[in-house]
Amino acid sequence: MSTPPPPAPSPVPEPFDLVLRGGTVLDGTGAPPVRTDVGVRGDRVGAVGDLSGAPARRVLDVAGRFVCPGFIDIHTHSDASVLFTPGMESSLLQGVTTEVVGNCGFSLGLARDHPDFLTERRWLDKGGVPLDWDGLSAFLERIEAQGVAINVMTLAGHGTLRKRVMGLAERRPDAGEMAAMCRELTDALEAGAIGLSSGLEYVPGLYADVAEMTELARVAADAGGFYATHLRDEGDGLVEAVEEAIAVAEGANIPLQLSHHKAERPRNWGKVTRTLALVDAARERGTDVLLDQYPYTAYQTGLTTIVLPAWAMAGTPEALAEKLADPDQRDRARAFMADIDFGAVEIASYPPRREFQGRTVAELAAAEGKEPRDWVLDLFAEGAAFASAVHHALSETDVDRVLRDGRVMIGSDAVSTSPTGPAAADKVHPRSYGAFARVLARYVRERGLLSWEEAVRRMTGLPALRLGLTDRGRLAPGAHADIAVFDPETVADVATFADPHRLAVGVEHVLVAGTLAVTNGLPTGARAGRVLRRS
Numbered sequence: 143m144s145t146p147p148p149p150a151p152s153p154v155p156e157p158f159d160l161v162l163r164g165g166t167v168l169d170g171t172g173a174p175p176v177r178t179d180v181g182v183r184g185d186r187v188g189a190v191g192d193l194s195g196a197p198a199r200r201v202l203d204v205a206g207r208f209v210c211p212g213f214i215d216i217h218t219h220s221d222a223s224v225l226f227t228p229g230m231e232s233s234l235l236q237g238v239t240t241e242v243v244g245n246c247g248f249s250l251g252l253a254r255d256h257p258d259f260l261t262e263r264r265w266l267d268k269g270g271v272p273l274d275w276d277g278l279s280a281f282l283e284r285i286e287a288q289g290v291a292i293n294v295m296t297l298a299g300h301g302t303l304r305k306r307v308m309g310l311a312e313r314r315p316d317a318g319e320m321a322a323m324c325r326e327l328t329d330a331l332e333a334g335a336i337g338l339s340s341g342l343e344y345v346p347g348l349y350a351d352v353a354e355m356t357e358l359a360r361v362a363a364d365a366g367g368f369y370a371t372h373l374r375d376e377g378d379g380l381v382e383a384v385e386e387a388i389a390v391a392e393g394a395n396i397p398l399q400l401s402h403h404k405a406e407r408p409r410n411w412g413k414v415t416r417t418l419a420l421v422d423a424a425r426e427r428g429t430d431v432l433l434d435q436y437p438y439t440a441y442q443t444g445l446t447t448i449v450l451p452a453w454a455m456a457g458t459p460e461a462l463a464e465k466l467a468d469p470d471q472r473d474r475a476r477a478f479m480a481d482i483d484f485g486a487v488e489i490a491s492y493p494p495r496r497e498f499q500g501r502t503v504a505e506l507a508a509a510e511g512k513e514p515r516d517w518v519l520d521l522f523a524e525g526a527a528f529a530s531a532v533h534h535a536l537s538e539t540d541v542d543r544v545l546r547d548g549r550v551m552i553g554s555d556a557v558s559t560s561p562t563g564p565a566a567a568d569k570v571h572p573r574s575y576g577a578f579a580r581v582l583a584r585y586v587r588e589r590g591l592l593s594w595e596e597a598v599r600r601m602t603g604l605p606a607l608r609l610g611l612t613d614r615g616r617l618a619p620g621a622h623a624d625i626a627v628f629d630p631e632t633v634a635d636v637a638t639f640a641d642p643h644r645l646a647v648g649v650e651h652v653l654v655a656g657t658l659a660v661t662n663g664l665p666t667g668a669r670a671g672r673v674l675r676r677s
Contacts, residue, residue, distance in 0.1 A: 157197035158188055159656065162627060165204035168595050170211040170602035170616040175595060180209055182623045185655040185670075189619055204627050207650060210598045211615050212239025212292075212624035213578050214605040216434045217370070217401050217553025219243065221250035221281075221296060222262075223565070226269030228290045230558040231665055235645040236578040237626030239654050240293040240614065240674070241558065242605075245401060246372040247301030247341030251281030252330060258305045260458055261344075264528055265557065269564045278333040282673045289669030291659055293624070295609065297339040297370055298330035300358060301347040310456050312349050320357060327361045334675025336609060337367030339401075342374035342383070343447060345456045352389055359394035367676065368430075368608065370399035377406040384417045388424045388431065397430035399608060402555045403544050404441065404536050411537040414544055421549065432608055434553030435544050437580050438536070440639070441555075442490055442571040445531040449487070449518055451478045463525030476515050484514035486534040488639065491568035494526045499569045500640060503531075532571060532639060545585060545592065551604045552581055561643040572642045576635025579646035583634040594630065611674070623656035 158181035166175045167190060179193040189196070215233065221243035224230065233241060244251065253262035255273040266273055275281050278296070285294060307322045308315055315323060327338065338358055341347045359369045369391055373383035384400065391398035400421070405413045421431045446455050446462065454465060454475055466472045484503040492498050498506055507517035521529065544550055554577035559565045573580075578601060585591040592600070606615025613621050626649060633648030652660035657670035 155197060156183065157199055158193070159183055159199050160653075161193050161196065161198040161201045162204045162209050162625070162651075163193070163201050165207045165209035165627065167617055168208055168210040168598040169618065170598060170606070172595050172599040172603065175208070180617060180625065182625075182653065182656050185623055185657075187617060187619055187621045187623050190617055202651060204651070206629070207627050208594065208630050209617070209625065209627050211602040211617050211621070212626050212652065212654065213237045213552075213601040214240045214609070214611075214615055215554050215578070216242050216399070216551050216605040216608065217245050217555050218558065219245060219248065219556065220294070220558040222265030223269065223557050223559055223563070224285055224290055224294060225266070225271045225288065227558060227560050227563045228288055228669060229560060229665060229667065230291045231560040231645060232556070232575045233554075233558040234291050234652060234659055234665060235649055236576070237628060237649045237652055238292060238578060239624035239626065239652065240295065242295045242297065242336070242609065244297035244299050244335065245339045245370060245555075247299040247339055247344060247347045249278070249296065249299035249302045249330075249339075251275070251278040251296060252299060252302040252306060252326075254306065257458065258309045259302070262302060278330045278335060282334060282675070286673050290671040291665070291669055292654055292671040293674050294671065295336050295674045296334070297337050298327055298335040298362075300338060300340040300350065300355070301344060303327055303330070304346050304350070308346070310346050312346075312456070314349075314351060315354060320354070323358060324361050327358055328365075331362065331365040331367060331676060334673070335367070336676045337369060338362040339370045339372075341372040343372060343376070348374065348452055352386060352393070355390045356393040359390050359396045363394050363396035365676065366610070368397035368399055369394070370401055372401045376404055377410050380405055380410060380413050381416050381420070384420050388420060388429065391431065392424070392427070392429050397608070398432070400431065400433040402441070402553060403433045403435050403550070405540050406441070406533070407535045408537070411540055414540045418544070418547055431549070432604070433544070433547070433550045435541070435550050436553060436555050436573045436577045437541060437545065437585060438571070438573055438577075439538055439541060440532050440534040440536060440571070442530060442532045445487075445489070445518070445529040446522070448531055448533050449479050449482055450475055459522070459527055460525040463523050466519055466523050472519055475519060479515045479518070483535075484518075488532040488534070490530045490532050490570065492527060492529040493567075494524070496567065530568075532569075542591060545581075551600045551608070552578060554578070559643075561645065566643055569639065570642045572635065572637035572639060575637035575642060575644060576646055579633055579648065580635040582628070582630075587630065587633075623653050625651075625653040627651040
């Protein structure tokens, strides 16, 4: 009788490249936290569970830390900085691993080296980057060739598209121009844009009507995209502006994203209750509407947008100075500013006079013995440079009310930057460095407005759903290994309006595509981010 052969040896399991051991996992779905391990192989999550006996090339003990999907910033303007700040440290150190750029109607990838594209070119000039591409494909390929620390997705900005066809024309497009804009949008979507954005408060978006936006939104809808809008008015006309955005979405049958939702100026505080009710009604009709928000009571934009009427805003600072040289136009602009609280308007960036930065218009005017409106108009009359400003004009009660809504995700509205980058001389909004960390520190740990798992869902699973990212925004086997590890006791924003260039604290490790981009709270310099195109 022959002896049976010995059993074949069990296959040796392939080791994980990295195991995050003993952390508390928040998987991005809103499910309760679970203490367990996460194993990473290559650029994917290999396993979530007890991996105490599994071989691993590297193990990080993350006991006492929260482990979650990397955060997805649904609303940024980092296309303005990615080519000269590819480390994107202000975002990365908050645990952000994916950003959506091309918001508010502005897309650097669609800009041209022409005076009409002054807004898009301004940040490139700051970073010393020439605008030497023509078309979104070339721009995205430029990012890939250079390398970037986190993933980047882009919308196609309506304002930039419009300028490619119509320049700064203050009118409706004719049939030929409308067709040309639709072709430009189609090209951008084929190049990888994930949808259409608008900035209807800005030139030239403010010249568009519902019919124009609906026709373009249909093009985006046919490609499977969504429509994100900076509303026409976020103050006195907020309710009407939300109604307009919903009309576009319903006319085009497209998902709608209401950007950085808020109500500006005290007389409009509380209107978000009405706008959220409009969202309820639209969703009951079957319209897909979601929102985003940054957790601050001040916004930042061009000083002209805060204080001037629409007729005054088109063109260069030099063109504005020419307009205001006409006494009648200066008087019209002055009258428009009659009810502005200039004690709440703070200069953020004005390179010709850095000493103005961080001071309110009211105090700068008082120092020169001027009425604030005259001080502002005199500044514009210099025609020297673009001025940005912070407007402390939002309500904490409104911020709370919007943040409690389960359809609201976090969008910083920021330009990713660095404490040592070209923007370090500007008083940038602290949201660049702190939006995500602030939600976790202030609204979860300190105030209990959200649970940890719900806050993480708003930063991961919810934006992934909007973006169609089925393999990001969650921690599960097979998902991309974009992961953030943070200390729930110490995570915090430390950037302030007075001292904004301060990196968030408490985010200890960040993986992008399975590569450690941050370890022990310090960036590694890895450039594992990818351009994520619509597919």
